[in-house]
Amino acid sequence: MTTTHPPATLTAPRPSQRRARMRETIAGYAFLLPWLLGFFLLTFGPMVASLYLSFTDYDLFEANWVGLDNYTGLFSDPRYLKSVQVTVTYVLISTPVKLVAALLVAMLLNARRRGLGFYRSAFYAPSLVAASISIAIVWKAMFVDDAAVDSFLQIFGIDTGGWVGNQDLTMPMFVLLALWSFGGPMVIFLAGLKQVPTELYEAAEMDGAGAFRRFLTITVPMMSPVIFFNLLMETIGAFQVFGSAFIISGGTGAPADSALFYTLYLYIRGFTDFRMGYASAMAWVLVVVVGVITVLLFKTSKGWVHYQGDSR
Amino acid sequence: MKRTTLALAAAGAAAALTLSACGGGGDTPGSDSTGGTVDPDEEITLTMTWWGNDDRAARYTEALELFNEEYPNITVQPTFSTWDDYWTARATEAAGNSLPDVMQTDLAYLSQFGNRNQFLDLTPFVDNGIDVSGMSDSLLASGQVGDALVGIPQSTNTLALFYNPATLESLGVDAPDAEQTWADFVDWSVAAAEAGASLDPQLYGTGDFTGVFWLFVQHLVQEGIEVFDADGQVAFSEQDVVDWLQLVAPLRDNDLFMAPEAVAQLEPLGGFTANLFATEFSWDNFLAGYLADSGAESLEMLPLPVGSTGEHAQFFKPSMLLSASANTQHPEAAAALIDFLTNDPEVGAIFGTSRGVPSSESARSQLSAEGADAQVIAFEEEWADVITESTPVLPEGYGSIEAEWLRLASELAYGNITVEEFASQWMSAAQSTLS
Numbered sequence: 018m019t020t021t022h023p024p025a026t027l028t029a030p031r032p033s034q035r036r037a038r039m040r041e042t043i044a045g046y047a048f049l050l051p052w053l054l055g056f057f058l059l060t061f062g063p064m065v066a067s068l069y070l071s072f073t074d075y076d077l078f079e080a081n082w083v084g085l086d087n088y089t090g091l092f093s094d095p096r097y098l099k100s101v102q103v104t105v106t107y108v109l110i111s112t113p114v115k116l117v118a119a120l121l122v123a124m125l126l127n128a129r130r131r132g133l134g135f136y137r138s139a140f141y142a143p144s145l146v147a148a149s150i151s152i153a154i155v156w157k158a159m160f161v162d163d164a165a166v167d168s169f170l171q172i173f174g175i176d177t178g179g180w181v182g183n184q185d186l187t188m189p190m191f192v193l194l195a196l197w198s199f200g201g202p203m204v205i206f207l208a209g210l211k212q213v214p215t216e217l218y219e220a221a222e223m224d225g226a227g228a229f230r231r232f233l234t235i236t237v238p239m240m241s242p243v244i245f246f247n248l249l250m251e252t253i254g255a256f257q258v259f260g261s262a263f264i265i266s267g268g269t270g271a272p273a274d275s276a277l278f279y280t281l282y283l284y285i286r287g288f289t290d291f292r293m294g295y296a297s298a299m300a301w302v303l304v305v306v307v308g309v310i311t312v313l314l315f316k317t318s319k320g321w322v323h324y325q326g327d328s329r
Numbered sequence: 330m331k332r333t334t335l336a337l338a339a340a341g342a343a344a345a346l347t348l349s350a351c352g353g354g355g356d357t358p359g360s361d362s363t364g365g366t367v368d369p370d371e372e373i374t375l376t377m378t379w380w381g382n383d384d385r386a387a388r389y390t391e392a393l394e395l396f397n398e399e400y401p402n403i404t405v406q407p408t409f410s411t412w413d414d415y416w417t418a419r420a421t422e423a424a425g426n427s428l429p430d431v432m433q434t435d436l437a438y439l440s441q442f443g444n445r446n447q448f449l450d451l452t453p454f455v456d457n458g459i460d461v462s463g464m465s466d467s468l469l470a471s472g473q474v475g476d477a478l479v480g481i482p483q484s485t486n487t488l489a490l491f492y493n494p495a496t497l498e499s500l501g502v503d504a505p506d507a508e509q510t511w512a513d514f515v516d517w518s519v520a521a522a523e524a525g526a527s528l529d530p531q532l533y534g535t536g537d538f539t540g541v542f543w544l545f546v547q548h549l550v551q552e553g554i555e556v557f558d559a560d561g562q563v564a565f566s567e568q569d570v571v572d573w574l575q576l577v578a579p580l581r582d583n584d585l586f587m588a589p590e591a592v593a594q595l596e597p598l599g600g601f602t603a604n605l606f607a608t609e610f611s612w613d614n615f616l617a618g619y620l621a622d623s624g625a626e627s628l629e630m631l632p633l634p635v636g637s638t639g640e641h642a643q644f645f646k647p648s649m650l651l652s653a654s655a656n657t658q659h660p661e662a663a664a665a666l667i668d669f670l671t672n673d674p675e676v677g678a679i680f681g682t683s684r685g686v687p688s689s690e691s692a693r694s695q696l697s698a699e700g701a702d703a704q705v706i707a708f709e710e711e712w713a714d715v716i717t718e719s720t721p722v723l724p725e726g727y728g729s730i731e732a733e734w735l736r737l738a739s740e741l742a743y744g745n746i747t748v749e750e751f752a753s754q755w756m757s758a759a760q761s762t763l764s
Binding site for chain 1: 421441
């Protein structure tokens with residue numbers, strides 16, 4: 018905002034110049050206005066409101082101040098603790114699995130081969146639709162008894178009797194759905210791989226380093242900023258998984274709360290039980306936890322992320 | 330004055346409802362008596378919403394066309410959704426004071442909205458826009474929240490024990506007895522499930538019915554145990570819950586229920602409609618849907634097993650009500666629409682028993698007497714004298730505690746919790762919800 022004030026050491030601009038600059042400023046803000054309105058009315062405003070509501074018993078009709086009751090109540094709510102357990106398990110398993118798959122496929126696609134454009138598109142396509150409602154429905158249909166997945170496993174003599182409805186197979190099913198949509202981080206990895214100077218590999222090869230050694234000492238360090246970026250984005254994304262959980266569990270976290278993801282329980286509390294204050298408290302705990310995890314990741318990144326031209 | 334009448338009606342709600350006593354009477358008071366209250370020259374647009382499937386939507390569309398012929402100046406804009414999303418949407422609208430003018434409502438949520446003055450008090454319209462003469466007083470009283478009449482019951486249903494004669498034949502067992510006790514029925518189910526264990530596909534006597542909260546409520550009424558007290562709190566004890574859940578211990582403990590993992594594979598069907606369970610407890614108006622889903626040639630219905638007093642002591646529940654928004658710009662038109670949908674004989678014929686047996690005499694008058702409709706009506710007529718009780722008044726938050734019951738029943742089925750844990754967890758959840 019201070020950009021309209023020129024440094025004092027300059028000679029004062031002529032009035033016409035100042036007018037022109039003023040007009041420019043106004044025009045600038047005018048162009049920004051749609052975004053500013055959207056941000057303040059639809060994002061920042063509701064966030065402030067939900068912070069206030071998290072200290073009330075708001076039930077969509079009236080809000081009475083209850084202090085920290087919602088926050089303290091979380092930790093004696095078995096379903097809340099269950100939702101934390103489900104979500105943390107999912108984040109810890111799905112994020113590394115997805116990133117490793119994305120990096121490996123990106124390295125395969127980095128080679129110069131025929132029809133590479135096609136394969137890149139083919140591997141990327143699932144991530145475009147993975148978050149959609151229709152895929153969640155298809156996914157559920159694929160995992161019921163005698164459907165695609167079960168029939169396939171029966172070839173190997175494994176009869177699961179259907180994954181949907183089996184509380185022990187719920188989490189693997191969600192991890193597979195996450196894994197299938199590795200296209201997003203893969204494209205970013207691919208872009209990163211293109212930036213690694215080929216002379217490094219040539220030099221290493223000359224010195225007799227094998228493929229695995231080259232991967233470990235060249236690819237990983239050179240790619241560490243990209244790995245860090247993907248790790249951060251995928252971790253945050255995994256905490257917020259909702260659509261697929263909502264569809265596959267029928268909006269309830271079924272079977273037996275094994276698909277009770279954090280955001281799904283938040284939705285149930287808010288929109289099924291109408292306990293909006295409680296749901297708001299849940300949302301703020303999630304914001305703080307994800308924030309803390311992000312800060313921690315940044316802190317650890319100093320130890321393992323190497324930026325090119327960095328003197329360290 | 331009307332208010333006093335209703336209060337009296339509520340007080341005397343224990344009176345038995347007998348549909349058979351309401352036969353005949355071809356007069357159609359509905360639409361004529363309301364004509365004066367809506368200005369016929371004013372162009373009015375009403376919004377309306379209900380829950381249900383495509384079949385119900387088609388029936389409503391037909392009914393609303395008839396309404397439009399009767400009131401050419403009123404345009405009704407309908408929307409509908411499934412039950413799962415219905416109350417979420419209504420609550421959000423209510424928070425923004427934008428409820429539809431007329432909406433289908435359910436007993437479980439009536440007080441939640443009624444207590445917050447979201448619904449129009451229809452008391453002034455009783456017999457002055459909305460004809461309730463063909464409806465029993467105790468039934469009408471179920472639309473009451475506090476001093477206000479916030480819903481007009483559209484239809485009634487009662488719980489029944491369904492059985493599939495074809496499945497019984499495969500099992501080689503006789504149908505359960507109408508005068509059986511709950512324990513008798515469990516014994517019967519054990520025998521049926523044991524007979525079905527060697528068949529392919531394996532057949533079962535019944536599903537775990539203790540997970541149906543309404544059935545538990547009905548059982549408490551049979552035993553003369555108060556369900557909810559006047560303050561809207563739980564009046565029965567944790568032990569009552571345990572006793573109810575333990576009723577099926579011979580089935581649950583011996584794996585004579587179908588595994589929950591396997592039941593989940595049947596969706597959207599259930600064990601009964603997949604023709605794998607010989608029996609199921611459900612509302613009698615589900616008959617038509619069950620016939621369609623199962624493809625069964627015939628399904629039969631029995632009253633519930635008797636309580637320890639030897640009485641069935643069943644009640645009629647309004648299966649749905651119609652309410653108007655407190656914020657409607659056109660209360661007279663909204664009342665006229667509710668009256669038309671409640672009383673018009675042609676509307677009654679359009680819906681049949683798909684919403685339950687119509688609450689008003691005139692709506693029942695032209696009901697086609699064939700197929701599932703006829704069977705449901707015949708069932709209610711045959712067993713009219715065992716329907717001696719009235720539906721307990723449901724507290725605010727009933728919808729939530731019922732959902733919690735269902736959730737814990739699923740946890741119990743998966744073996745994640747014990748019966749005792751079910752009872753104590755449900756009790757503490759109910760206490761925090763109802764406080």
